[in-house]
Amino acid sequence: MNPVIEMKHVKKAYDQNTIIEDLNVSIDPGEFVTIVGSSGCGKTTFLKMINGLILPTAGDIFVNGKNLKDVDLIQLRRNIGYVIQGSVLFPHMTVRENIAYVPTLWNKKNKQATKDAVQKWMDIVGLDPSMMDRYPHELSGGQQQRVGIARALAASPDILLMDEPFGAVDAITRSQLQNEIKRIHQQTGITILFVTHDIEEALVLGTKVMVMDHGEIVQFDRPQELMDHPTNDFVVSLVNHHPY
Numbered sequence: 001m002n003p004v005i006e007m008k009h010v011k012k013a014y015d016q017n018t019i020i021e022d023l024n025v026s027i028d029p030g031e032f033v034t035i036v037g038s039s040g041c042g043k044t045t046f047l048k049m050i051n052g053l054i055l056p057t058a059g060d061i062f063v064n065g066k067n068l069k070d071v072d073l074i075q076l077r078r079n080i081g082y083v084i085q086g087s088v089l090f091p092h093m094t095v096r097e098n099i100a101y102v103p104t105l106w107n108k109k110n111k112q113a114t115k116d117a118v119q120k121w122m123d124i125v126g127l128d129p130s131m132m133d134r135y136p137h138e139l140s141g142g143q144q145q146r147v148g149i150a151r152a153l154a155a156s157p158d159i160l161l162m163d164e165p166f167g168a169v170d171a172i173t174r175s176q177l178q179n180e181i182k183r184i185h186q187q188t189g190i191t192i193l194f195v196t197h198d199i200e201e202a203l204v205l206g207t208k209v210m211v212m213d214h215g216e217i218v219q220f221d222r223p224q225e226l227m228d229h230p231t232n233d234f235v236v237s238l239v240n241h242h243p244y
């Protein structure tokens with residue numbers, strides 16, 4: 001199986017400050033990779049290098065086998081969904097218009113196809129059709145987050161990057177959204193990279209868990225393997241905070 005994402009000797013420095021020294025990783029298609037690590041260790045930087053929002057200082061990044069140095073980054077981002085914490089919806093557009101944003105660009109002559117897509121994705125993320133004509137400020141945090149996910153998925157990406165997507169919602173909504181995203185992953189087979197600071201969330205959602213510390217990947221394994229065979233004290237301390 002060819003990896004969907006590959007990093008080879010990736011280095012990232014902000015001015016003189018090296019955040020990532022030498023990162024090497026390979027991610028297979030269809031994995032749900034959860035990424036955990038302390039604040040400031042480079043998780044967001046790692047994620048943003050995959051969709052070209054941040055460029056590496058050195059090294060190579062391949063997405064679907066193509067070196068990002070050789071691809072049009074705008075084109076690349078059309079194929080990579082990106083969901084972050086809090087509302088990043090277009091405030092002056094309704095739920096329908098937000099979700100329809102990308103499908104409308106494609107289906108210029110087929111309005112029904114866009115309509116169908118909006119309905120389908122609202123259904124998948126668990127949004128009631130009555131929300132369709134509301135504006136973002138008329139929704140709860142959890143509902144806004146669902147619209148954000150639906151909007152990202154409606155563009156039919158093969159990769160979904162999620163940066164602490166459920167960080168700002170209450171515990172009940174959070175556990176509902178966790179179930180939704182797990183189901184979406186199973187239904188679509190999309191590759192997901194999901195940053196969280198919550199080890200429990202990482203172990204529950206991930207088919208693989210990536211533990212980062214100071215810009216290094218200290219372990220990248222199946223959740224069970226991580227719990228049974230943590231590679232160093234940092235992973236041990238993470239896993240020991242896990243309540244079960």
Ligand SMILES: Nc1ncnc2c1ncn2[C@@H]1O[C@H](COP(=O)(O)OP(=O)(O)O)[C@@H](O)[C@H]1O
Pocket residue numbers: 014019037038039040041042043044045046
């Ligand atoms: N644009 C930037 N300029 C300078 N330093 C940055 C910039 N973005 C992030 N950093 C620094 O890089 C480190 C990693 O940041 P980040 O990837 O956001 O970490 P995380 O998401 O794991 O909390 C932090 O020390 C942060 O302060």
Ligand SMILES: [Mg+2]
Pocket residue numbers: 043044045163
């Ligand atoms: Mg971050």
